Amino acid sequence: MRILGIDPGTGITGYGIIDIEGNRLRHVDNGIVRTRSSDALPLRLKAIYDGLSAILTEFSPQEVAVEQVFLAKNPRAALTLGHARGTAVLAAVNLGISVHEYSALQVKSAVVGYGHASKQQVQQMVKALLNLPEVAQEDAADALAVAICHAHSRPLKQAIARG
């Protein structure tokens, strides 16, 4: 079972891929898709869509997990982020891959053990859990974290589904 986690953003979109092998998680790849701030939003969305589509095609994950971002700051930033997040979701569903959403609280709880962990704590725990040689880039680490969160919640989900 292979999972791709995505941390979407109009500037930098992080991705992280893990395999579930029995009771273990194995790191496959992580990285970022970067867009040009000088480009208009439509072109940036296309860059995110094409970048993620290429990664989805190359690594063929069975499931995709995306953080259910909730930017309390301001509506304009939330609107723009929504464009990037919708683009990430579409790249997956257009390839027939199911998308699962988790709140930041769920992701941090699953990875660090409590919901108000810092970015650095997430990076360190992701490194430890996946035996990475060094900490991943911030957005790539967040993407790996949501993939780990999905991996942890899968057995529970299946148990619920089976009744």
Place this chain on the structure above:
Amino acid sequence: MRILGIDPGTGITGYGIIDIEGNRLRHVDNGIVRTRSSDALPLRLKAIYDGLSAILTEFSPQEVAVEQVFLAKNPRAALTLGHARGTAVLAAVNLGISVHEYSALQVKSAVVGYGHASKQQVQQMVKALLNLPEVAQEDAADALAVAICHAHSRPLKQAIARG
């Protein structure tokens, strides 16, 4: 020259198509793409994407215009709307069609003559400008309005581009 206007929303996405024939605007089609509120967001985005892609393919507009929505209300609503708007933009750019953005103020100024017109005034003016037999559905009328706005601003844009 054929223009497709889009008024995106996760529940109802309006579209409206007009042709510029010399100095006149001709109504071609308008309607809505509706999604099921019982479906998860990824499926709703796919429904919008597939619906708009089919319309773009059927009517082959040269350019697409989308309202640059600014929901001042709350960040969560803005985030969700951003998903729908990003989806609409992607459907066009993935078919190689350029996307142009206009603020609500620009759209209302172009269609009604002042920026704080009501939804009903927009519907009535769109009906009058395009000789529609009856007022279009609210979201479809907004989509026609942004298409009209783009049609009006094109000669100016070209003049600027030519210097």
